[in-house]
Amino acid sequence: MIADKEHLAMASVPVQTWGALYDKDEVLAAGTIFKELDMPFFAADHIPAKKGITDPLTEIQKISFILDDLRLYLDTHPDDPDALTLLKRLVKERKGLTVDFAKEHYPLTPDCMADIFEEKPDEMCFCWQEGPAPWEGGNV
Amino acid sequence: MWIYEKRLQYPVKITKTCPKTAQLIISQYGGPDGELSASMRYLAQRYTMPVKSVGGLLTDIGTEELAHMEIICAMVNQLTKDLTVEEAKAAGFDAYYIDHTAGLWPQAASALPFSAVEFQSKGDAITDLTEDLAAEQKARTVYDNLLRMITDPEVREPLKFLRAREIVHFQRFGEALEQTKEKMDAKNYYYINPEFDKKTV
Numbered sequence: 001m002i003a004d005k006e007h008l009a010m011a012s013v014p015v016q017t018w019g020a021l022y023d024k025d026e027v028l029a030a031g032t033i034f035k036e037l038d039m040p041f042f043a044a045d046h047i048p049a050k051k052g053i054t055d056p057l058t059e060i061q062k063i064s065f066i067l068d069d070l071r072l073y074l075d076t077h078p079d080d081p082d083a084l085t086l087l088k089r090l091v092k093e094r095k096g097l098t099v100d101f102a103k104e105h106y107p108l109t110p111d112c113m114a115d116i117f118e119e120k121p122d123e124m125c126f127c128w129q130e131g132p133a134p135w136e137g138g139n140v
Numbered sequence: 141m142w143i144y145e146k147r148l149q150y151p152v153k154i155t156k157t158c159p160k161t162a163q164l165i166i167s168q169y170g171g172p173d174g175e176l177s178a179s180m181r182y183l184a185q186r187y188t189m190p191v192k193s194v195g196g197l198l199t200d201i202g203t204e205e206l207a208h209m210e211i212i213c214a215m216v217n218q219l220t221k222d223l224t225v226e227e228a229k230a231a232g233f234d235a236y237y238i239d240h241t242a243g244l245w246p247q248a249a250s251a252l253p254f255s256a257v258e259f260q261s262k263g264d265a266i267t268d269l270t271e272d273l274a275a276e277q278k279a280r281t282v283y284d285n286l287l288r289m290i291t292d293p294e295v296r297e298p299l300k301f302l303r304a305r306e307i308v309h310f311q312r313f314g315e316a317l318e319q320t321k322e323k324m325d326a327k328n329y330y331y332i333n334p335e336f337d338k339k340t341v
Contacts, residue, residue: 005318007326007329009329009330010266010321010329011270011273011314011317012314012317012318013273013310013311013313013314013315013317013318014314015315015318016311016315028150028151028301029297029300029301030304031300031301031302031303031304031305031308032304032305032307032308034308037304037307037308037311038304039304039307040300040304041283041284041287041300041303043284043287043288044287044296044299044300044303047293047296047297047300048293050297057147057151058151060147061147061148061149061150061151064145064147064149065149065150068149068204069308071200072197072200072201072204072308072309072312073312075193075196075197075200075312075316076193076197076312076315076316076319077315078193106146107146108145108146108147109143109144109145109146110143111143127146128146131146133146134146134147134148134210134214135148135152135210135213135214135217135218136218137152137153137154137214137218138153
């Protein structure tokens with residue numbers, strides 16, 4: 001018996017439905033926001049999850065990653081109301097975090113400087129002068 | 141157009157020099173199932189995808205793979221930035237060192253250079269999406285193998301993250317294949333190539 005939507009000589013993957021999500025502080029360790037898609041490997045079972053890291057850049061990494069994973073879900077579920085509600089909330093939250101980060105530390109993108117130039121027209125930083133290079137391993 | 145954001149998708153902080161580990165994980169930079177290969181595959185395939193949202197997904201995943209390439213390169217960089225000639229010799233990293241010092245160059249663990257021969261852009265939606273499903277599985281197997289072999293937790297954490305992404309991408313490509321099939325004739329998916337025989341869709 002071939003299930004509905006399945007056909008001979010054709011690959012088939014069931015479409016995911018919206019379900020339980022990890023908390024913001026768990027998503028990086030899980031590698032996904034979706035609990036159902038977290039399928040660990042036995043040889044990586046004992047990697048201790050780093051917890052309680054809340055420096056400003058890590059917070060941006062967490063929320064940006066939730067948005068990355070959410071966007072891929074929306075690419076294949078464009079009408080999902082739960083996903084859209086979360087997207088709308090988090091996009092705004094992320095923008096606030098990146099603006100704050102630019103003010104307190106350094107800009108992550110040239111766009112982040114818009115608010116700062118408005119407040120401080122003499123500011124010289126445009127992107128690369130301040131802060132470590134991303135590959136150097138230092139979060140602020 | 142792409143805009144660079146000055147951060148990694150997943151934080152990498154490796155404090156111990158280990159050229160041997162660098163030589164293994166560099167495969168996910170320039171190897172046959174590496175992140176560069178993944179990114180180029182998806183970003184090449186998107187132009188002719190018949191379903192618009194699938195072209196969007198290929199763009200988003202292709203972009204994420206660029207960020208994964210950056211994570212792998214950051215790891216190789218941190219594993220080798222304080223490298224001595226003696227360490228390079230002892231770890232069998234000497235041949236790489238002669239050609240690249242401690243610079244980053246896309247190659248496989250076996251030293252084969254990065255090559256577009258490792259991936260396909262076939263101009264047929266069913267074929268390309270089936271290749272993409274296989275590509276995610278191949279990359280997952282490489283991460284499994286790396287996780288079996290590498291013991292440093294500072295290296296294992298980002299590898300575990302990258303492995304998890306392969307599974308999520310597999311799911312999304314599967315859904316993209318379903319979206320593509322919905323636009324085709326279920327009685328015979330192979331009657332036409334939806335990217336080439338457009339007028340007959």
